Amino acid sequence: MNRSLSFSMLIMLALQLMGCAFVSKEEVGFSRYVNPFIGTAPLTDPAQIGYTPPEGWRVWAGLTYPGSSLPNAMVQLSPITQFGSGAGYEYEDTEIIGFTHTNKGHWNLCNIPIMPISPDAGAPFKSTFSHEKESASPGYYEVYLEDYKVQVRLTSTLRAGVHEYTFENNQERTILFDLAKANNGVSDWEISNPTANTLQGFQRVGRDKVHFYVELSQDVETMEVTQEGSKDGYAKIALANGNDAPVLLKIGLSYVSEANAKENLKQEVGDKSFEEVHRAAEKTWDKLLGHIKVKGGSEKEKTMFYTSLYRSFQWPALRSDVNGQFVDERGKTRTEEFRYYTLPSLWDTYRNKVVLLSIMQPEVTADVIQSLVEKGSHSGFIPTFFHGDHAAPFITGAYRRGITDFEVEKAYEYLLNNAYKEGGTRPHIKEYIEKGYISDPDVENPHVETSAKAGVSKTLEFAYDDYSLAQFAKIMGDEEHYQDLIKRGQNYRNVFDRSVNFMRGRLENGDWISPFNPEYPYYEYMYREANAWQLSFYVPHDMPGLVELYGGAEQFEKKLDTLFTKPWNPEYIARNVSGFMGQYCHGNQPDHEAPFSYYFVNKPEKSQAVIDKLLADYYGIGEHGLALSGMDDAGEMSSWYTWSAMGLYPLSPADPEYLVTVPVFDEVEWTMPSGKSVVINNPSGGRSLKGIEVDGKKIDGYFIPHNVLEKGGTVILTTE
Helix, strand or coil: CCCCHHHHHHHHHHHHHCCCCCCCCCCCHHHHHCCCCCCCCCCCCHHHHCCCCCCCCCCCCECCCCCEECCCCCCEEEEECCCCCCCCCCCCCCEECEEECCCCCCCCCCCCCEEEECCCCCCCCCEECCHHHEEEECCEEEEEECCCCEEEEEEECCCEEEEEEEECCCCCCEEEECCCCCCCCEEEEEEEEEECCEEEEEEEECCEEEEEEEEECCCEEEEEEECCCCCCCEEEEEECCCCCCCEEEEEEEECCCHHHHHHHHHHHCCCCCHHHHHHHHHHHHHHHHCCEEEECCCHHHHHHHHHHHHHCCCCCCECCCCCCEEECCCCCEEECCCCCECCCCHHHHCCCHHHHHHHHCHHHHHHHHHHHHHHHCCCCCCCCCCCCCCHHHHHHHHHHCCCCCCCHHHHHHHHHHHHHCCCCCCCCHHHHHHHCCCCCCCCCCCCCCCECCCHHHHHHHHHHHHHHHHHHHHHCCCHHHHHHHHHHCCHHHHHEECCCCEECCECCCCCECCCCCCCCCEEEECEEEECHHHHCCCCCCCHHHHHHHCCCHHHHHHHHHHHCCCCCCCCCCECCECCEECCEECCCHHHCCHHHHHHHHCCHHHHHHHHHHHHHHCEEECCCCCEECCECCCCHHHHHHHHHHHCEECCCCCCCEEEECCCCCCEEEEECCCCCEEEEECCCCCCCEEEEEECCEECCCCEEEHHHHHHCEEEEEEEC
């Protein structure tokens, strides 16, 4: 792909006119539908946000990065426009300040910033750039740094990154290692120059010590280190003159040692050229994305579908090296036979993304679960993420989908500890067990940021986690815990106030919290990042029971109608609660199950109308068509799109079954790792679901079991 700048610009201009500026001429396969810039742009229109943001606020929309990565890799090599932001890159910015090697989109990571600069450049280091001279695709990123006159191309492997710098001035080539910076505070850093063309060092951020080893295609002439280890320090590497070829910088990462970083680089990159690494990355993505093939649909729908599928496989991230070593929870170096991964963002992703992971990459999923078990071995509890105890539905659901290559007994033991013991994963577990709910204090005039227990959210989520763990207990032949946990799964009833038909907070004495405004959002008072409307339909394991609580199908349907039509009050402002359809919020996870609720009053067409509007109007929006209605949260929002666009949804992820909706495509062919394929057809093209046939047999209800995916077959939808 040795393109001159002028040729590259012509290609970019032509593709912009076609509405797909992210695609390069050479790309083939399903990667061509992926636009890594989707999710990087701001959401600015109050009509789309739901309110007018206070001055200086950037609504938490997307927070994705456009750089190079492989599925669930250690390295995410991406440009940075400002540290301390969600993913480090914000589309509206005009200056790049570095290229970092780790990313998630959660205000953390963004380690090891490197950037080619001019020899006379001083801090703060930065260069203007334009989107007209920028492109990206899976496993690839390119940009021209205007101030430093350097064309930059990036690609990556699982544990290594490859930079290519074409300097206009080949006589004064300088590279910045801005090691005092990351998305979180850097406490220490070092860099050294062991041989003529190599560098090594580390960056310490919190508990992480990220080691690196670099090989350069040109020798180092001088290394100028300013205030090594300090928060204002940096290193400038001047390269020797010698030839006019682009500078190739190859960097390996390790969380164990520089020696491991060197070995990671040797094994994964070695003598490979930039193009060889790039083609391998593209091939990896094409293979993964190609497991789901779609026919029909618009170009935007295909772009959103494959971009969403792409985003669904970037987290959790690999942390073990090619030799199997990793650093455990106690800071000790370990070697195991499984690959060690970061903690999944379970509060977000348990709903849909880790289910997608378990189906498409079962070996990775087994290692992710074993990593959770290993982490749990140090505390006796399986860790969670942020809120809830959603390792229970994740592990249970994965096991029930056939993933058993992890320490099953230990996983079950630690999950039981989560559910019954204090001091672990579930705050206020003693109160929850004793009362069947978690209370909140009586606060006079509570506001969005009032700090309390988020008792309603915890009660609802723990009830679902209990139900999920009960299914695991049944598998394990533990009848005593099964009976107790399945009963506890009904605790959602204890925060449902029949007098108002809402999930409502309770005081310690059992009284309902009053006054009560179901429209007002809270971060952690009664509700976690939500209001009463948004959480009053969350019972994924017992929707018929919830319908009964509301007083039957008619009352439930009326309440749902109001959820999606009652206007949001623009005076109610919470930064990460945006993108409303009535009171429903698609920009945050807590109510993502609600659009499917009409199925339980036998009105799938009403669910479909909501789903279709969300797919069409809440993704790829804004001035540039690159914004999302809310934060992607490690791929959960993208995964919601992926599932809904292909006509299935794991409403209760602990259960191996899928709610059938109408895909946006005429046909979806999903090939499992085994090679078996399930094909979903909507021959009439209607949007109102009237019936489902699996391999010629009409099924009752709206769910298909997981074994349909396992054994393959054809799902035919009857629609109007």
